[in-house]
Amino acid sequence: MDPWLVVGLGNPGPKYAGNRHNVGAMVVERMAADAGVTLRAHKARAAAAEIRLGTMPGGMPGPKAVIAVPSSYMNESGGPVSALMKFFKIPPERLVILHDELDVDFGAVRLKLGGGEGGHNGLRSISKSIGTKDYLRVRLGIGRPPGRMDVADFVLKDFNASERKELDFLVPAGGDAVEALVHRGLTDAQNIVHAH
Template sequence: MNDASTGSESGAWLVVGLGNPGPSYAGHRHNVGYRVADELASRLGSGFRPHKSGRADVVEGRLGGPGGIGGERVVLARPRCYMNETGGPVSTLAKFYKIPVERIIAVHDELDIAFDTLRVKRGGGDNGHNGLRSMRRSLDSGEFYRVRVGIGRPPGRQDPASFVLSDYSSAERKALPFQVDRAADAVESLLTEGLEATQSRFNS
């Protein structure tokens, strides 16, 4: 089932890759959440399709089972709006599938973590991230999980806002597939092993 056009999924998880839509943003550091969502969709053997709300693309399936069998029911989502409007589509999907905030995972870029590093946590503020701020406002809670994919601080005096909206360096692009794969592994670990085990494995 790839299409989210019917029914609600009691007991499902909502995994949201944060980013900006359109080809001009595709290579930006700010779009690494989209990349991780794409990797998870490939593990499901499916491509994203528009949700009937018109505000997100989604894939439904199961992740985290041994050998790709079974596992947790998930809805993968990529909001079809700019980062600072992410919360609206996420709130709409959460209501449609009847998914509580404690079963939502946001995958996003993180300036305060070095490139090729990631951290997993639940709750907290938005640390200046417009996508997280929008989600917290629309969900009326920040108690969702976060897979924080490090992009590092900008070099010299470069403005952080322009840094996140710029492409990875050539050296970073070589390592990026491994980072994306590891972040997708962290999402699957959260689904099946829980927060503490996932932090022990990935927060290093």
């Protein structure tokens, strides 16, 4: 079976590490920690590791996956994603992108295939670089900015104290959603994940 490529979006460096925009990267970092692997620098301008996604019924290791976080800025995510796909020979239908989503309530996780980018520069860059919008997305809800706060300011701010407590649930839920997607397919995974 072809491996999957699971990419968590974010901006590089400690300044951005706690930002709402980086929740995708947080999920992949947690997946690496849970699998006991280290994300290592890859020539595709990303930090990547190979893992098995969960366990199959009967205890067999789950499917192979490359998990990665681009080391470029968010609006240049397409280059690293495209390079990883070429390097590991991964087709678009086995690409899963984890990203922050303003149109999903904070703490909720939604799955979808393709569609628009909703003004998300990381998704726009990926769609352009790989030549299709038809890839799987794990949309990690960050909610809408309060009042008249600018969207760009909102996504580049750290989660607030009460949100950080919820992140302990949202981040693992993102990893669970990836496993559900890979093990059960999109429709079944949506039924499970969207029920929460």
